[in-house]
Structures are given as structure tokens and as C-alpha cells.
Amino acid sequence: MDDQHNETIKQAPLLEARNLTKVYEDGVKALDNLQLKVHPGEIFAMLGGNGAGKTTTINIFLDFIQPTSGNAFINGVDVNKDPLEAKKNVAFVSENVQLYPNFTAIQNVDFFVRLGGKSNYKRNDYEAALLRVGLQREAFDKKLKDFSKGMRQKCGIAIAILKDAPAILLDEPTSGLDPKAGKEFTRLVGELRDEGKAILMSTHDIFRAKEIADHVGILNAGVLVAQKTYNELKGVNLENLYVEYMAGYMEEATGSLINSLAE
């Protein structure tokens, strides 16, 4: 797996932030001149503590908020100019996937996948995707209101897989999952990368980031303070690097350390 991702990929980036700055109405500068590119077959991990600007970045990519200046591109399309066209090429899994509580897993998947523009799937395809993400067959026709967070995250990634968009945005997808589920989730993300997806994943979990990311960007108070490739990270003690850049976010770092040790 290692060598497979060393070479720089010369293709056009699927996700690109160009000079992204976001100042909220209350004056908080959540992003400061952010630059990043994610190519097909790459995982870019945005590493940062609470309030670093991770969700803000993803919200701009999804046109939920407008950047104060700069642009976000999905597959070369400026999100702000043509959000509907841009969003055809992206799938999104949030920190806390929420689906319609009165719908079954299958009904939810069916709705969201159709909303994503894929209407040719059969139930078999939904079942296959749900099995792939590790949802038990018994849960397929249960209403979502009885699902645990882990099960919901699984549905979320299944929806993203079925939408089959070239770019995927993941906002702290493993936070709050138990270690086993987190590992499982990470494995799936790796698989998707191997299928050629461009993945932008935010996380505050340095170990998770180091494990699978091709690029790690350390985000601190809206500024991308460091950007390292997988190879560059090989010899580096990421913990130290993280702590170095993120003096204020020690708690998170130790928190995830404990988390990772538990695995």
C-alpha cells in the first residue's frame, strides 16, 4: 500500500480550495487563506482541534456557507458559482450521520442515493453496499430511530459509496465511534481511495490520519500551518509535530492517544 501512493499524481485535483477565507458575521476568522488540493486516489486529512475550521471548510465545499473570499472547486467547478453542478461530483458523510428516523435503513439509503442522482439501483445493490460497510442484515428493514451512532455512520458511508461520486467529504467521520467501528470505517475509506476517489477527511485523531492519509494538513485557527505527504510523515513523529503546531490543543491529542492505544 505504501509505495502505491508515493508518486505524485499528475491529474487535475478533484477538490481544491483556493485562498479560502471565511470571516463569520460575528467577526470570527474561521479560515485564513486556505489552500489545498485533493487528487483522485488521495486521502487528504485535515488535522485540527475543535474550532480549527474543519467544518467551515467542508461547509464551503457543500455551499452551505459562502466564503468571504477565495474559491472552492469540485472537479473544476466553482462551488459558489454552480453549486448544483459541483455537488453532482461529491458525496458527504458528516460527523454524526442523521437519517429519517421513521424510514428503514433501506428506505433511507434508497432516498438519499436517488437524491444523489442514482436511480438505477435495485434492493440487491443496497443490500450489498450495506453488507460491505458491515451493517447486519437484520437491521436492513429496521427503522433508523432504533440505530446506534455506529450503525448510522455505516449507512452514511453506504450512501456515499452508492452515490459513487469522484470526490468524498468526510467531517470527523469516526469521532464518537468505538475503536472497532472506527478501524472498520478507516478501512472502508482506504478502499474508496484505492478505487480512485479523492477524499477530504477532517479529523482530530492524529493516529487515524497518519494511518491512511496520503496528505496531512494541520489546521490551526483557520490556518493550514503544515502540510506533509505520507512519505514525509513516515519518519516523523506526528505527535510531536502536532503538538508543536497545536500548543493549545493538547487535550485532544492526548484524548486520541488514549483512544488509539485502546485499539
Add this chain to the structure above:
Amino acid sequence: MFKLIFIKELKEIIQSSRFTISFAVCSVLIILSFFMGAQNYLASQAQYEAAVQENRKQIAANTEWIMVNHSIMLPPQPLMALVNGISNDIGRNIEMSGRGELRADNTRFNDEPIFAVFRFMDLEFIFGIVLSLFAIIFAYDAINGEKVGGTLKLCFANSVSRASFIGGKLAGSFVGLSIALLIPMLIGCTLLPVLGVQLTSDEWIRLGIILASGLAYFGLFLALAIGISAMTNRPSNSFLIGLVFWIFAVLIVPRASVLISGRMIDVPNVDDITSQKNRYRTQLFEEDRPKMSSFKPEGTDPQNVMQQFSSYMRELSSKRQEKIDAFTERINEDYENKRREQEKLALNLSRVSPASVFTLASTELAGTSLKLQNRFMDSATDYQNVYGNFMQEKTGENQGGGFRMIMITTDDQEEPEYLDPNEMPRFEYKPVSASMATASSMTDLGLLILFNLLFFGGAFAAFLKYDLR
């Protein structure tokens, strides 16, 4: 996309327990209101028939038309029982006299005062109060609930336009809930003939329009609630705002408009007018008193004298009556004008509330609006002419109220001949026709549509600016 969201909305509604519960409650209430309306109608119909029979019996027991006390009744109508309007509040009985003013008395509440306290649960109540509240309970979190729930973000992570989302949402919830309401309505409609209440085709049309306007009324509250939920971030806030709006629309505005118009236009009160009339009557009578005592009969035959006196008094009385009539007409006209002006202002003020608009439209269509009283009195006045002519023909005189002189002769020994009640002309009440009712409810039906456009448009516009995060 629109279709997908529309269908999702339908499914979501049907699968929610909130729907199951409110659907059950609404269905029971709607069917119950039809059922009770039918029962009510049948009971008043029986009562009406009995009263008519009583009247006929009374005629048949008499030998002289002059002895007959004839009264007419407002015949019950099925739609009156379904949408009560003012039908329970106005007098249903009119004591007939050949001339003079007619008075309606004996309201429904005289017989059953308990209903005056708690009122009936008619269709207008169910729609006006219960369904509008259900619309709010149903849709108060339509948008912000999805935001809090997190599904809004997941939806808009796709290539979905806001317009198709809110369009599908509005259409889906309206169609879904309307169909759900139509079912008990149709059951209620089929219940009517089953219970023995036959409607004319004209009445079916009116009932159809009433039910359609009920759905429109429900729809505007639904759109309102969705609109509020697309302007707030928290369901608890939108519920509160919806509830406040509901309280104002349903409970406050109609009453306040009557109060305000009462303040703005002064109308002399009825007691004043009555005492003015009475004073005038007494005055005229006093003026006539010397003439009465100066009556000089010609001849001495008692029967002849009696007849002369009678016709002399009649002449005086009818001259007095003429003056009183003219006076009354003048004073009544003034009063009526003022009252109508005040009434009109109150109605127009109340129309800022969709609830009043619905009440006005549905009672107009059911024939139980404020006009019912006039229509009944007009029918009665028409009948008064027929009745007066009939009595004139039978008794040789047209009796007004009050003074009546009867002489019973016992000369001839033949068996007295009893009256045939069939000879008495029948009172016909002309109910509103569908075309008349529709024409006069046009303004309010139009307003209902306008409110719908406004609220649906408002919800739509609000969502276009909604913060999706």
C-alpha cells in the same frame, strides 16, 4: 428531484406516529361531526314535523278561522346541522298575523340551554379550531426539524435545488394530509344518506364546496407552519410562534373585530328604539282616545251597533298603524343602516384572520350566515301577505296583532263545521341555492385562496434564504 422529495414526504408522513395519532383523532372527530349533524337534523326535523302537525290539529279543532292562532317555523336543513352558523341562535318560530311586524322567537338554545354554553361540535368547529391546530402541530418542525435532525445537510450535499426541496415538501405534506382528511370526509358524506338524511343535488354541491374550502383552510395553516419552521432554527420556537398566530387568528381577531367596529360606529340600542316606538304608539292612542269616546252609532240594533263600532275602531286603528308603520320604518331604516355599517366593518376587520374568512365562507355556503335571519324574515313577510289575504277572504278582516273583537253567534243550531287545515296556505322557506351561496361567498373563497398563495409563497421564499447548516 421534486417528485422524489414529494414521495419521500408522503412516505414520511404516513410512517410517522404523529400522523397515525392525529389521523385517528381527526377522522373520529370529522365522522363524529357528520354523525351528530345527522342526528341533530333528524331530531329537529321530527320536532318540526310535530310542531306542524300540532298547528294543523289546532286548526282542525276550530270552527272559525278567526280563532286560529297560526305560527310558522323555520324548517331544519341538513347543512344547517352540519355547519350551525347562527341557526341555533335565531328564533325559529313566528306567530303569524296578517299585518304588522313579525317577531321570531324560540331559539334552539331556549329548548336546550346547555348547548348555549358548550355549543355543538359541527364541521365548522372541527375545521376552524381542531384541524387548523393539527396543521400546526403537524408541520411546525417541517424544516427546522430536518435541520436539527441533520437530514437537511445530507439532502443538500446533493445536487438538489432549494426550490424543488421546499416545493416537494409543501406539496407532499399538503397532498398527503388532504387525502388523509378526505377519507373521513367521504365516510361522513356516505353516512348522511345511510342515517336517513337526504341531500338535494344543490346541497351536495354546497357541502362539496364547504369541504373544499375546509381543505384550503387546513392547507393555509399547514403552509404557515412550514413557513414559520423555515424562518426559525428551533422547533420549540416555531411551535410557539405558530401557536400564538393560531390563537390570534382563531380566537382573538374575530372577537376583537366586533369590539373595534362597535367602538368605531355607534348604533342606537334596540331597547331605545323599542321604547321610542312604544312611546309613539301610546301617544297616538292618546290622541285617538277622544275620537273613540265620541263614537256615535246610527240606529239601535245591537248587532248593527257592534258592527259599526268595530269598523270605526278598525279605521282608527289602521290609521294609527299607518303612522306607526311610517315612523317605525324611518327609525328602523336608520337603525338598520347603522347596524349594517357596523356589521360590515366588523366582518371586514375580521377578515384579516383566515379563521374568520373560513367561518364566513362556510356559513354562507351552508345558508347559516347572518343572512339566515333576513332570509327567514323575508320568507315570513312574503308569507304574511298570502296569509293576510287568506284571512281576509275567510274572515272578512285582516287582523293585526292586539285588538280583536269577536262576536260569537249561537243563533243557528246546525252542527259546527270544523276547519280544513289543508286550506291554510303553506309556508315555504326558500333556502339558498348553490349558485347564490357560491356567489355570496366569493369574496371569502377568494380570500382563502389568497391566504394560501400568500402562505405557500411565503414558506417557499423563506426556505430559499434558509441557513441549511
